[in-house]
Amino acid sequence: DVKVTQSSRYLVKRTGEKVFLECVQDMDHENMFWYRQDPGLGLRLIYFSYDVKMKEKGDIPEGYSVSREKKERFSLILESASTNQTSMYLCASRTVYNEQFFGPGTRLTVL
Amino acid sequence: TQLLEQSPQFLSIQEGENLTVYCNSSSVFSSLQWYRQEPGEGPVLLVTVVTGGEVKKLKRLTFQFGDARKDSSLHITAAQTGDTGLYLCAGARGGSWGKLQFGAGTQVVVTP
Numbered sequence: 259d260v261k262v263t264q265s266s267r268y269l270v271k272r273t274g275e276k277v278f279l280e281c282v283q284d285m286d287h288e289n290m291f292w293y294r295q296d297p298g299l300g301l302r303l304i305y306f307s308y309d310v311k312m313k314e315k316g317d318i319p320e321g322y323s324v325s326r327e328k329k330e331r332f333s334l335i336l337e338s339a340s341t342n343q344t345s346m347y348l349c350a351s352r353t354v355y356n357e358q359f360f361g362p363g364t365r366l367t368v369l
Numbered sequence: 370t371q372l373l374e375q376s377p378q379f380l381s382i383q384e385g386e387n388l389t390v391y392c393n394s395s396s397v398f399s400s401l402q403w404y405r406q407e408p409g410e411g412p413v414l415l416v417t418v419v420t421g422g423e424v425k426k427l428k429r430l431t432f433q434f435g436d437a438r439k440d441s442s443l444h445i446t447a448a449q450t451g452d453t454g455l456y457l458c459a460g461a462r463g464g465s466w467g468k469l470q471f472g473a474g475t476q477v478v479v480t481p
Contacts, residue, residue, distance in 0.1 A: 267409075298473055300457065300473040301412075301471040303468060316468070356469075357402070357414050357417060358402075358414065359414070360412050362409070362410050362411050363409070
């Protein structure tokens, strides 16, 4: 069975903290994505990666960075967390047919 | 600006009733996908439609892609409580490798 896992289901951080969200997929997919999901706004793409060490900005990259050192792992970094980054964060990997498989999400609260 | 508009935003029906969810855009998509998301989980892919006018059936769910590939609908026949969830449409632009643009979703609640 296809699987995408995320390091935490719930996370509470303070303003200014550095936050790491990790995502691992076991399907040998080359492409991986980070989205955030907010009520009424749907899923918005933060960053994606076509391959190891390759990354591209999505629609809302400000305040975020990513790291992809290994094919199966894609990390999202909030350099200095702010309250407007409170959200549900979803990681996904993609097949060659553009079918995306999502992890369970990390609900991040920044106080 | 939402490229994909879903309607309605919220739908509450009783078991056994039918429902239709719409996904509309002014843009042309190379393919369109529907996902269902349950509380506390990530979205799960239901179907991908590629050809204008295409109709796909998945048990009680019927998906249609508009002739101009700008809109889509999801119809559920004889809804069950297990159909409860957030239904998201997502369109791909720029070929099959294009990034997905997601709609805001339709929350469907099916009550016994």
